Amino acid sequence: MCGIVGLFLKDKALEPQLGALLTDMLITMTDRGPDSAGIAIYGAPAAGTSKLTVQSENPDEDFASLASVLQPLVGGPVSVERRDTHAVLTVPAGKSEHVRNQIKSVAPTVRVMSFGDSLEIYKEVGLPRDVATRFDLTSMSGTHGIGHTRMATESAVTTLGAHPFNTGSDQCLVHNGSLSNHNTLRRKLQREGIHIETMNDSEVAAAYLTWKMQNGATLGEALEQSLDDLDGFFNFVVGTKDGFGVVRDPIACKPAVMAETDQYVAFGSEYRALVNLPGIDTARVWEPEPATVYFWTHGKTETPSKKAA
Amino acid sequence: MQTYDLEAEGLRGLNSALHAQSETTNQTKWEIVNPKGSHAIAVGLDAPIEVNVKGSTGYYCAGMNKQATILVHGSAGPGVAENMMSGTVIIDGDASQYAGATGHGGTLVIKGNASSRCGISMKGIDIVVHGNVGHMSAFMAQSGNLVVCGDAGDALGDSIYEARLFVRGSVKSLGADCIEKEMRPEHIEILRDLLEKGGCDAKPEEFRRYGSARQLYTFKIDNAY
Numbered sequence: 001m002c003g004i005v006g007l008f009l010k011d012k013a014l015e016p017q018l019g020a021l022l023t024d025m026l027i028t029m030t031d032r033g034p035d036s037a038g039i040a041i042y043g044a045p046a047a048g049t050s051k052l053t054v055q056s057e058n059p060d061e062d063f064a065s066l067a068s069v070l071q072p073l074v075g076g077p078v079s080v081e082r083r084d085t086h087a088v089l090t091v092p093a094g095k096s097e098h099v100r101n102q103i104k105s106v107a108p109t110v111r112v113m114s115f116g117d118s119l120e121i122y123k124e125v126g127l128p129r130d131v132a133t134r135f136d137l138t139s140m141s142g143t144h145g146i147g148h149t150r151m152a153t154e155s156a157v158t159t160l161g162a163h164p165f166n167t168g169s170d171q172c173l174v175h176n177g178s179l180s181n182h183n184t185l186r187r188k189l190q191r192e193g194i195h196i197e198t199m200n201d202s203e204v205a206a207a208y209l210t211w212k213m214q215n216g217a218t219l220g221e222a223l224e225q226s227l228d229d230l231d232g233f234f235n236f237v238v239g240t241k242d243g244f245g246v247v248r249d250p251i252a253c254k255p256a257v258m259a260e261t262d263q264y265v266a267f268g269s270e271y272r273a274l275v276n277l278p279g280i281d282t283a284r285v286w287e288p289e290p291a292t293v294y295f296w297t298h299g300k301t302e303t304p305s306k307k308a309a
Numbered sequence: 310m311q312t313y314d315l316e317a318e319g320l321r322g323l324n325s326a327l328h329a330q331s332e333t334t335n336q337t338k339w340e341i342v343n344p345k346g347s348h349a350i351a352v353g354l355d356a357p358i359e360v361n362v363k364g365s366t367g368y369y370c371a372g373m374n375k376q377a378t379i380l381v382h383g384s385a386g387p388g389v390a391e392n393m394m395s396g397t398v399i400i401d402g403d404a405s406q407y408a409g410a411t412g413h414g415g416t417l418v419i420k421g422n423a424s425s426r427c428g429i430s431m432k433g434i435d436i437v438v439h440g441n442v443g444h445m446s447a448f449m450a451q452s453g454n455l456v457v458c459g460d461a462g463d464a465l466g467d468s469i470y471e472a473r474l475f476v477r478g479s480v481k482s483l484g485a486d487c488i489e490k491e492m493r494p495e496h497i498e499i500l501r502d503l504l505e506k507g508g509c510d511a512k513p514e515e516f517r518r519y520g521s522a523r524q525l526y527t528f529k530i531d532n533a534y
Contacts, residue, residue: 252425252444255387255405271365271386272346285365285384287405287424290444 002163002176003029003149004256006237006267007277008244008296009142014263014278019140023132025266025273026147030128032176032269033149036162037131038123040172040239041145045117050096052089053113053120054103055159062110063087069106074099084134085159086113086122093117097169111160111197116170118241123148123162143298146239148174154182154201161198165206168213170241175202176254176269177233185229205230209238223247223293237267243297252290259283265296311336315350316343323350327377330356346386351379354396371398374415390417393434406443409436412453418507425462428455431472437507447474448484456503458511466519470527474519475500477511488522 005025009015019041026037056062063082066089070078076092091099096115103110114121122135128149132138148163155161164172179185182201185208190196194207194214208229212222219240226236227250235254238245246267248256259266259274261283268274271285288294313323323341330336339360344350348367351360354377362370365383372391381389384402393412400408403421410426412434419427419436425443428436433453441459448464450472460478467484473496474487483489492514500513526532 250444253406257405270346270367271384272367275345285402287403290425 001032001151003032003269003273004174004176004235004237004267005029005147005269005273006145006239006244006246008144008265009263010265011263015143016141018142018145020138021277022145022147023137024276025268026128026132026137026149028273028275029147029149029269033151034127035152035157036123036125036150036159037128037148038121038150038162038164038174039132039135039137039145039147040114040119040121040164040166040174041137041140041142042118042170042239042241043120043140043142045241046090048093049090050093050115050117051091051120052096052099052103052115053086053122054089055086055111055113055123056109057085058109059085059087062107066107066110070099070103073102073106083122083136085124086135088120112166114164114166114172116166116241118143119166119170119172119239121164121166121172123164124159125157125162143242144239144244146172146174146237146244153178155199158198161200163202164239165200165203167206167210167238170239171210171213171219172239173202173206173209174237175205176235177249179205179230179232179234181231201232205234205236219245220293220295227291235269240297242299243295245293245295246288247293248288248290250291256288257285258288258294259285310338310340312340312342314342315347316345320347320349324352327351327354327356327358327360330354330358332356334358344383348386351377354379365402374398384421385419390415390434393417403440409434412436414453416506420508422459428453428472431455435503435506437503437509439507439509441478444481445484447472450474454499454503456500456507456509456516458509466521468525468527469519469521471521473499475503475513475516476519477516480517480519483519486522486525487519490518490520492516492518 067078074095079090081088100115163174179201182204209222261279341362344364346367350370352372355375359378362381367386369388371379374396375394376396378397381400385404387405390398391410393415395415399418404419404423406424407426409417410429417436419438422440423442427442427446429448431450431453435454437456444462447466451470454473457476461480463481464484466487497513
């Protein structure tokens, strides 16, 4: 089943409440996904630094020495800010991908949840309410965020099998549905040198988008091409540094509702995930069309949605 | 009038209170406040009562309805009025996928748009949609009428049996074995009644009729057991 929530803020005044609003939406979707939960949150990038979110099964041990073992790798200061089993690493600007690729050699039990300049991903096994409490999600602020509650079908219930998946620098994806050609596609992507950690179908979708974008596609183009190359059921919500996008497969049997006001654009697997948002009673509420790419950005594009199909 | 606060009092209490109403109840008018997208609101009713839902609903609102009139003052989630037997369900806003699926009777009116698979496997229900319907609507429809005042999406009436489909706007594509049919005077009369029941001011002459070509496997007597 799975539940997806997403919130893209237009009104800066709501930014301090982003974590609280998203957490409420996420907990409402517990019935759709009690196995694990995760959230991707985009905050303002800090000048001169990039960051990674990492996770460990033994955070006391692993995080204590992490800054000192990473400093030689990046040739500059590294700071570690712990949140439960996760930690946000601040590294010199432009070094986060290098750390993602090399961290296993110096800290083999530390796993990378996300890398980029503004993205942080927190995800764990357990009920959404418990996961939210562990990471104190309600206290987080930001410009936009995506959450996911998982009911596992295609792979084990583990931290690495939880969504969101980090697809590239400051990019993430969550998925409701199941893919049927993920094994073939995983082998193909691995031959192309794309890094895939798990046997999870959604990670393959994330890796597919990364691969397309490495080969020159924009996120919008990669999402359009996913409609041809991915076989199965999917609602994807993707995040980038300054925007978020939505696409549904042509059959569109997985539910999706969107709401837009002057203050925000919101996505929910069900309407009840949106009911506590400010001004929802007067919001424009609609169901996104099948096989159509929607995208909102804080960048220059003023168009509220981009129709691709 | 009975008012029920769904958020405060819970779903189970609501449906059991509505189920307790008999043919001769004096509590004929109900108002449900704070529905907040909840699932299974006013499901399985069997009494001549009117239920006003003041807001949007989640999955399966008004499912299996008999006799009751249920009005949703908002939009409805997936499977609204699924397997309805009789009575009337009116949605002020939009309806999500498979609205009126497998309905045996009664009338479903959607004043906004309906999503995909509207009237899938309908078995006698009348569905009147003021706006558009999505893809695969009236898939395997067996009997009843689907009226669409706007446009229909892909594969309308795929593998249809004996239901009548009336569309005023465009049809993106017809499904397997679904064809356009002649609009005869008796169809104009049926449609006039349906439009009146649905509160539409459209003229029946503006519609086209679609139905089964009866050429699929299921229509060949040699395939019968």
